[in-house]
Amino acid sequence: MDWRAALIETAWNLAFIVAIVAPLMLCVAYLTLWERKLIGWMQIRIGPNRVGPLGLLQPIADGVKLLLKEIIVPTNADRGLFILGPILMIMPALAAWAVVPFAPEVVLANINAGLLYLMALTSMGVYGVIIAGWASNSKYAFLGAMRSAAQMVSYEIAMGFALVVVLMVSGSLNLSDIVNAQGRGMFASMGINFLSWNWLPLLPILVVYFVSGIAETNRAPFDVVEGESEIVAGHMIEYSGMAFALFFLAEYMNMILISTLTAVMFFGGWQPPIDSQLFNAVPPFAWLLLKVFVIVSLFLWFRATFPRYRYDQIMRLGWKIFIPVTLIWLAVVGAWMQTRWSIWS
């Protein structure tokens, strides 16, 4: 490859990355507003409505506030690691988007080991929390870090098994292939695509994956890492200004990522639910967006509905319920695929 072609390809990739990250940041900003509004309505409140019409400028005001605040490094903190913590947190949250397919053929890196890459990167997210918690040199922060390390490692196993089942029925680690595989089958040939998607035959796996996803992102009801009533804000307690904002960004970005992956792996990604002229006229990306929006709203709904789990309950759910469920369903699906009645051929 000569230098000019390499240069053009690099520039193209950079442009693509900007085209992914910039809207993502906007999504994160407005997800915070949507969260406060939705939970407000669920609790019969109004939610933010002071800044701009209907409170629509609230996230901008929040962002400016965080940008202008001073970043304070505690005297006895490990300065290098203290700064590295938020960076380690946001890096995997951003890098994971490289393999997510937004529409047919629209993906930054169409690699064969996409699913593995995602697992590797989501498992990196825990470092930000641990390093931040340890480097802050504060008991509360450290407790938060310990909790998160145990919780994330536990739920990663169930999540990994869930992904193995998805990979088995799709026969590929490539996310675009996984979406395409869901568009085939008996129901899809009858035009009712949404019954061919993975959510129906893999229903228990979907539940395990999504709930593990909530635990991985440390969202309510699994947010003992922050536990504002006991350890005030966990690993984030010593952070201020933009350093704190990075944790926040990473958390919301991970939420959107888990929702997108759930849509891609279980709800047919960009495919329309019914194969009709009207539905096919909608651009594929809009379908993905709609699905992601619904799933992300589930995160918020859960936060408004469930009280925080006790720590031993979280561990019990992860190790004693989710892992056996995924193991059994793995065997069931494996056996099913070998019979004459296999729906994945």
Added chain:
Amino acid sequence: MFETALFYAFSAILLLAALRVITARNPVHSAMFLVLAFFTAAGIWLLLRAEFLAIALVLVYVGAVMVLFLFVVMMLDINLERLREGFWRNLPLAVVVGGILVFEMVALLARHVFEAAPAAEPGPGNSNTRQLGLLVYTHYAYAFEVSAVILLVAIIAAIALTLRRRKDRRYQNPAEQVKVRREDRVRLVSMPSERDE
């Protein structure tokens, strides 16, 4: 050309990180440098087009093993003075072990075992991951199963070593907790309301 430059950059980072693992004063810093070393090693494997091995390295060692490592290291209360005390006493043993390692590496490299024909380019749709899967689950199925059993034994042994049942503790039985009904705990009593003076 570009790949060679990348290789040298990764190798330099890898060596530096590995060196810092043993020279860093703070054990947490050492662990983080080890993470960096694993990560760059994965990068080098990616350059060799061994994408499965590279990602598995990140997934297993960086994502799981090192997290638990950090977990333990952070909770240790390490006295640096006492750690450095044993340096001269343990040096002879370290030199012997290091010497054996160097000898083994040199013996292997000197016999040109690695100068086999370069690996064939995988065709489109024929990924490294797929090839490894096919080999491991067909040709080497028994060896693979045996290694899995060894790991299982190790897990059970580790649990057996650390499991202790304390008699003086109360345990909660989640099944019983779930079964509890409102009537078991709450009794509504209807009483005539008292009147203020």
